[in-house]
Amino acid sequence: VEGREARPPLTGKHALVTAGPTHEPIDPVRYIANRSSGKQGYAIAAALAALGARVTLVSGPVALATPPGVTRIDVETAREMAAAVETALPADIAVMVAAVADWRVEAAGQKIKKGAAGTPALTLVENPDILATLAASPRRPTLLIGFAAETEHVADHAQAKLARKGCDWIVANDVSGDVMGGDTNSVRIVTRDGIEEWPAAAKADVAARLARRIADALA
């Protein structure tokens, strides 16, 4: 029973977790975003704190309560998330669960009005890759974990992502079904040693198992 352990296994460790979507403004009243409830990321932050870690949670806009014992930093855009992650370093563990918008919009300073100028075209600019930047940083956390939400070829895409991003594990998430916004999740843990398939479970249980796996890896 976690609460009864004399010295929880992640005591003295700093864990950084990103969660939720980012919002990229189109104009002062509109934005584009990824679909993300933040539930899995928040559950992971809570599970790491329950194992004794000091947890910094960098969160995009979500409708969730801050888990007990977690320090939460709210951001809106990918660039704000990147800056908050940088400020939170150093960390022993980083779990990048956020659904970061891959592109931002060259935003208008005033509300775009319909009518006169016809249908507006959005010019997209690529956002910084927070996970890849962290992987290449001199302050890279000891254990760096990315998430990958995929709708097809889940294992193949996740293995390619592990190599491309330079992280230690990818938690691959099959989102072809009804995962988004729900309370259960079915994941695979992709490491350089292979792929572990975990049974579908409540997001809280997936988080607890991942936190345990993290503690074991650092032990």
Ligand code: CTP
């Ligand atoms: N990620 C990030 N910064 C970005 C984009 C993604 O830190 N600008 C992180 C996510 O938090 C996640 C991992 O990278 O941990 C994988 O995100 P994903 O969107 O699956 O990967 P991409 O490289 O953006 O590939 P694609 O969206 O084309 O599948």
Ligand code: CA
């Ligand atoms: Ca992406």
